[in-house]
Amino acid sequence: MTIFLYLGGFLCALLIILWGCSVFTNAIEWLGKRTSTTESAVGSIFAALGTTLPETAIPVSAFFLTTGAYKTDVGMGAILGAPFTESTLILPILAILLLVLSRYGRRPPTFKLNVLAVRTDLRCFLLAFSLGIACAFLPYRWLHLMGALFLIGLYVYYVIKKLSGQSGGELDPIPLIFARKTKLPSYGIILLQGVVGVTTLILGSQLFVYVADNLASTLEVSPLLLTLFIAPLATELPELANSVLWVRHRKDTLAISIITGAMVFQGTVPVAIGLVGTDWNLDAQALTPMVLALLAMAVCYFHLKWYGHWRPWLLSGSAIFYFGFIFSL
Template sequence: MVFLQLFLMLIVILIAAEVFTNALEHLGEKLGISEGVTGSIFAAVGTALPETSVPLLAIFAGTSNMETNHEIGVGAILGAPLMLATLSLFLMGMSVYKSRTATGHLRPERTGLVRDLNYFIVAFLLAAVALYIPHEKDLFRYMLGFGMVMIYVVYVWQTIRASKGLVAEGHATEAESDMFLCKIGLPNNMVVIVLQLLLGLLLLLAGAKGFINGVESAAEILGISALLLSLLIIPIATELPEKVNSILWIRKGKDTLAFGNITGAMVFQGTLLPAIGIMLTPWVPRKEVLIGIVLTLLAAVWLRIMASRKGGLRVWHLMLNGALYVTYLFIVLS
């Protein structure tokens, strides 16, 4: 029954993310912004909401067991960037392996990709440093958390500022399909777009709440910690929107949207969510946490180096990202 609950709540979360993302595409088109902004900010934040809602609800309104709430929260916060930087990029690359081959080129807009990775690496390094700040040093933790929030604010500002030039170069956002609410007769205007955004958000919160309660029971049945289950299971489940959207986009040749959807989510989840974890949870260097952070940073640095090379990114480069995820599984489960 517990696993059925997890499955049903996952379905609710995925439907909600699709509703939210569909509205975001139309918002981006109406605002006349670039694919970089839509991918790295709008789509990234929209499809990151499942992972985002789980740790937030776990910390603020989870189960009656505060220790379990913190474990679920920390696991979901750090598990999401790990999955994005490793398995998600690997699956996206493998989706075009047949058509482009291992040495085939991947062509995201380079300046946006490098910007995303630079911000993520800096922020996640700060999250790693915070593991060694004693929890009783509240002032230092709150200052660090606030600094990470400001990193994301500056990132959004720089990304939006670059939008005008990208639109002029032909990278304007175009919605892939009709808005869902328009299919039942409502007009395509800002009021209806906002209405669909709110509907998707409410569904996400409801699904995440049910998922949290299911994780606590599943951890007891499987005999593993809620932290480890959250690091492994919640990100796999809740990141399906990113994987599916990026796979669809890259198979259509929209490499900028595909990469931006993932790397933009990495920045969002590598700044705002760790800031909450640093300020409101024990945030200590347990084995599962520390190894996850190190491998996530290795994956991001590897992608950053390859993206900056003269030859650009190739499909086989993302295979190493997948290998790093397998490495994590081997270490924490052995």
């Protein structure tokens, strides 16, 4: 009975987090529309930021806002699980979808991408995650803090580069959730909705950390593995749904950039939070998904650099890393 209560708590926490994410993302989209930010920039930065908030809020709550015997492992699982899931499960799903659609004549069998934009995303992610792995072997607190500052600076550079180099059409978001009948909501109501969204995310993430901590203790399982697999599978669903829709409509750059843009954020800001909030002493269980994600994205980067496109079979092959890691546990 206790386990069912914890599972119900998990579900409630994830629903709260996802609702807060949707409210915040909707506010961000309207802020982009009011400030005349292009659709492309909002898609690769703001939308990606919105989809990464759940797995970012969880480690923040775990490291700084909650107490518990397993809070560090819960936070680390959320940090490492998102890029691992993106690179070895979400991208392969999109590749398989592309192969299926091309098999039935619905679209060409290759991704049509903005190669330079995707390569920029992958370069930033590879640099950031390589630094995160390197810091695990450097037991010096000051180096971890310097690494965290570098990662934050890298993401700021990435955002500036994207905003200065993006072009595209205007945003056409759904009506603002807090003002559905208003055609052009004010900055005040947009800000209010954004604050409510972030607050909801924090509350939901605190509940998630509490439940994960107690469930891990009850089941006597590793909370790192619990959040490494469970949290990303739930929090990446909206992102996957958007990407699937865009692949079906041949909007490959949008479908891929929301994922690669999210991975840049996941490889910088949450890792920086981990470097500051923990001693970043990673064992083999934590390092393995990091190395696998890095390897999967390195293959994608060099294939794109050398051949100028992605073959679906290449992306789908990354799923071997995901399921191989699961079966090895």
